[in-house]
Amino acid sequence: MIIVANWKAYVDSVAKAKTLVTSAKKLASKGNVEIVIAPPAPYLSLFADKKGKPAIAAQNISDSAGGASTGEVTAPLLHNLGVSYAIIGHSERRAMGESNERIASKVMQALSNGITPIVCIGENERDADAMYLHFLRTQISSIFAPLSQKDRARVVLAYEPLWAIGKSAAESITPNDLYEMILYIRKVLAEYFTGKNADKVQILYGGSVEPGNIRALAEGDQINGFLVGHASVDASTFAALVKAVS
Numbered sequence: 001m002i003i004v005a006n007w008k009a010y011v012d013s014v015a016k017a018k019t020l021v022t023s024a025k026k027l028a029s030k031g032n033v034e035i036v037i038a039p040p041a042p043y044l045s046l047f048a049d050k051k052g053k054p055a056i057a058a059q060n061i062s063d064s065a066g067g068a069s070t071g072e073v074t075a076p077l078l079h080n081l082g083v084s085y086a087i088i089g090h091s092e093r094r095a096m097g098e099s100n101e102r103i104a105s106k107v108m109q110a111l112s113n114g115i116t117p118i119v120c121i122g123e124n125e126r127d128a129d130a131m132y133l134h135f136l137r138t139q140i141s142s143i144f145a146p147l148s149q150k151d152r153a154r155v156v157l158a159y160e161p162l163w164a165i166g167k168s169a170a171e172s173i174t175p176n177d178l179y180e181m182i183l184y185i186r187k188v189l190a191e192y193f194t195g196k197n198a199d200k201v202q203i204l205y206g207g208s209v210e211p212g213n214i215r216a217l218a219e220g221d222q223i224n225g226f227l228v229g230h231a232s233v234d235a236s237t238f239a240a241l242v243k244a245v246s
């Protein structure tokens, strides 16, 4: 089980960032859960360490390989810092204009520089005609179609329905709906893998994961982990959440 703490832009002091990482270190040294911290970019160099526990993720990555790209944080730079993962295509970045094509090229940059991409997919809303399934299929295809079989297996997917993000456990997805969505995602993935290899892709869920619902969402062994936003920036809430599935 992987739990990714996506701090978004909630943490705006180094002191608070250090407190959260110290607490995550304690959690990471004990349980069977792999903890990954995704701090804002300016903190990455404070915490990144390839063998580190917790592992460190960037919240975004450039699709530029480097050179004349003012303001970009590139995959080679992140790799050399000791960053192991990058969240790519988060809905909050898609809302700023990131297209499926741009996301696919970011995924390629990450993979060719030894960084594991955690790629976010998810529908805005659920319509009665189930067009959202088609929407998800397009997102999945745009990520996996351009990749080799070997690279496809290195992608971690995070299913994050937008309507469930930033709310409370009560408004999150139900365990039953999550189960069905993961089955659907694996069915689409099977088109991009030989044999049963699609079953090996790690799929995380994100969207109002809190201590109160994480255990129920983890039941059934369909889910390989969670991408946690607001509940990851309070040390005791995050510890309660990790303990609930340890």
Ligand code: PGA
Pocket: 006, 160, 164, 165, 166, 167, 206, 207, 208, 209, 227, 228, 229, 230, 231
């Ligand atoms: P949330 O955010 O846990 O605050 O809903 C999750 C995410 O957007 O990654």
